[in-house]
Each structure stands twice: as structure tokens, then as C-alpha cells.
Amino acid sequence: MYERKTLPELNCGLDLVGEVLYGKWKMRLLWFIHEGFQRPSELQRKIPGASRRVLNVQLKELESHELVGKVIYPVVPPKVEYYLTDFGKSLIPVIDAIGQWGDQHDDHLRTLILKNTKP
Template structure:
């Protein structure tokens, strides 16, 4: 497994938050689970633009941080579901605040970002 040469400094609350929910897809995965999309195959269908390998890696990371937990049912075929922990539920308002900020400032950011491409956001607005 890859080990970083420079150790991470996780003494800062912001660094911890970004470590846990930062990245391209973790917030979307968490909102899927919050919305009741709990099985890996269902998460893959909702996030069809993202490689299942990437989604699975993020699920493992979120589980390792204690943000989600995996429930394995003793059935044939085996069934796995993911659930938010109390810590995972507590970060959802942070994600909502970040989305609100992005919605308020996206026109400004788009004007200043030459590489912006028109697209659709499917993170939290699909629930509306």
C-alpha cells in the first residue's frame, strides 16, 4: 500500500474535515446513503458517471473514518448495506452549507474560471 512521504498534520479541525469529506465523490456518496440508497449496486447506479472502483474505495475510506458502517446480512446471495453513523449524520449540515455556498457563488466562480464546462449538479438537488 502507498505511504505518503510527508506525514499528514491532522491537528487542525479543517484539515480533519477535508480529509474525511474532501474529494470529488464522498459528499455525494454520503447523501446517497442519507437518501436511502444503501446497497453498493444502487449507489453505482445513482453515481453512474463514477467508476465503481472509485466509489468502493471511498466507501472503504468513509467506513475507516467511522462516518459510515457496513451491515452484512447473512443471506444467500450476500447482501451489504451502508448506513451513516452518528458522526456521519452530524456532517450532513456541513455538506448542505457547502452546497448552499456553491449555489450562491457559482455564477461568480464560473465567470472567473476559464476551464468551466456547462453541466448538471446531481449532488443534493435531486432530492428536491
């Protein structure tokens, strides 16, 4: 697993949030777990653009930051379910607000992103 070689800059709240939420799929993972999609295969179906390995890495990071917890059922094959911790639940209003902002500025953001994307 990746091991950080330098200490992160933790000078303000934005630095702290960036360290916890940095990762392309983390906010989506938190949102989908909040919506009730808890099994890794369900999360994979909700985020088809992400590889299983990347999702597993980001779920582990969310778990290490105590935003999600994991239950492993003793069955064959193993069954795993993720859930939001109380700490993770406290982020849902923030993620919801970011999503609403994106929806309000959908056309403008889409135009900017597509303009800066090379085919």
C-alpha cells in the same frame, strides 16, 4: 490497497476535515446515504461518473473514518447496505451548507469552472 508513505499534516481543523473528506465522491456518498440510497448499486446509479472500484475505495475510507457503517446480509448473492453513523450524521448540516453556497453562486462558479476547462 493504497498505503500512505508520509504522515498527514494535522495542524488544524481544516487539515483534519480534509483528510476525512478528501476524495471526489465522498461528500456525495455521504449525502446520498443520508437520503436513503444505501446499496452500492444505488449509489453507483446516483453517481454514474464514478467507477465501482473508486466508489468502493471511498466507501471503505468513509467506513474507516467511522462516518458510515456497513451491514452485510448472509444471503446469496451477498447483500450490502451502508448507513450513516451518528458521527457521519453530524456532517450532514455542513455538507448541506456547502451545497447551498454552491447553489447561491451557481452561475459564477459554473462560468469560472468552464472558463478554466479546456475542451
